[in-house]
Amino acid sequence: MAEKTPITIAIMTPGDMGHSIGQVLLSSIKNKFRIITNLTDRSERTQKLSNLAGIIDVKTDEEIIQQADFIFSILVPSQANSVAQRFAPFLNKNKHIIYVDMNAIAPQTVRSISTLFPYGNFVDGCIIGPPPGSHEHIPIVYLSGEYAQKIADLFQFTDLINVSVIGNEIGQASALKMCYASLSKGITAIATQACITAKFFGLEEVFFNELKQSMPNIFEKLNKSIPHMPPKAARWAGEMEQIAKTFENIGLSEKMFQGAAETYQFIAEKTPLGNEIIEERKRGQTLNDALEIMTQSLKKKTYDE
């Protein structure tokens, strides 16, 4: 593939993470990249984020294939397969386009998806960290597969995203994401259950004081992560199910992360916090307010002996 400028990257879809990655690449070197997408049937919010980032809506998948050198799939886990199915037939005719699955999915899920691309123009990726450009932590894109280095090269033009090639096999980048997210989001799931329970029993003050004494880092983490989580809870539920699949597949218990999925489903579906949109939040922005609402949303109001 001869290098041309601008390099055209399609991002499917430019949501929270996708639009930020597009924006950062666009601002890295002037005219180095064009970022395109297809906003048909996307939410008003995604359309707005995408436009603000300077991403071009080419309106059809055919136009994406016409113009793109790379397609980045950055989605909720449940859509990773269907979007790959949409693009795979085109990419088997246009083998110069490389498809990068950057989703939080189980290694066996991404290996299954990769079989849709028999010509091997497929890279496994994952993103660890917050969307780039707006936080103190710089996110890192981990990549694995035969063409992983080609994707890594794209990120050399920005210092707002780090990049690391970790191997030649499809599945490695996704496995890493599952391990990492099991800790970062698994701890938040446990902390959410623990804090709701403490509040249910009227013990939140004594519980928080004990945590401040003996687990100050954990208290600091949950104090931030519980109020930030509700608008993302629905998306995280699907990610927890992928972690459960990952563990089950190698012979470990699947239940912890099935339970984490249920915990996030409870927040998303059974509490009023699940409907809040990141940019327009009204409730649950402090730990106490979030826990107040979550505890009120429990079906049971007293406990059985």
Add this chain to the structure above:
Amino acid sequence: MAEKTPITIAIMTPGDMGHSIGQVLLSSIKNKFRIITNLTDRSERTQKLSNLAGIIDVKTDEEIIQQADFIFSILVPSQANSVAQRFAPFLNKNKHIIYVDMNAIAPQTVRSISTLFPYGNFVDGCIIGPPPGSHEHIPIVYLSGEYAQKIADLFQFTDLINVSVIGNEIGQASALKMCYASLSKGITAIATQACITAKFFGLEEVFFNELKQSMPNIFEKLNKSIPHMPPKAARWAGEMEQIAKTFENIGLSEKMFQGAAETYQFIAEKTPLGNEIIEERKRGQTLNDALEIMTQSLKKKTYDE
């Protein structure tokens, strides 16, 4: 109850935690306490720990009732109920003896046990922290129930154990323990799964490097906790089941901690580490060695797509 010296406390049973609490009370003020127990059918290890601590084996439950002012139940969760059943009939005739359940059990479990003591000579307790006397952290005994302050008073003579009365209701101390242990031991369960998975995929180095960068406190915790956990895994499994019951009972998902129980059962029953005894460990004392053995013990050696 007139205060007498020595105050006689029966500890059932003087295992890791029980014998340390006995030892610390005995060494607080000379002749302030006598600590007794009944070692019938206890393991050689418990007998040895108990003798070394200066705890007197009175050999029968009848002698315990004759001599004791207080009975501390410090057991694995599965035995909490049967030991209470053993002593309750005696205590209903000897109402001056106060029975303290200090076990890691669900609030509904301890409330159910408390109904065996209709005269109310029952206190709910829990212990947060390591056994006293040998570590940098001082453990704290939390107490709830009508006579909680009487128990708290016993601990005023030592500065190796802290104490806090948190309420008048049976169930509160146990609920606090469930919330706390869900974080402390739940994080270790997740970390164990995550690290085994990373090692399975040959990614432990990149995973640990990422954790050191973005979650250094978590890496430090798992680096210590995973190698320390295997000899306690069997005991922790029962505690995880009590946490699952606690969450389920107020309407949260029970699965996370059913999964944590299965994770600790796997370590206890399916890896050679489960048979190691704390004082005589040979394997698994470093993170890498522990993970090597755990990963080899997985049933599956390759993953399915």
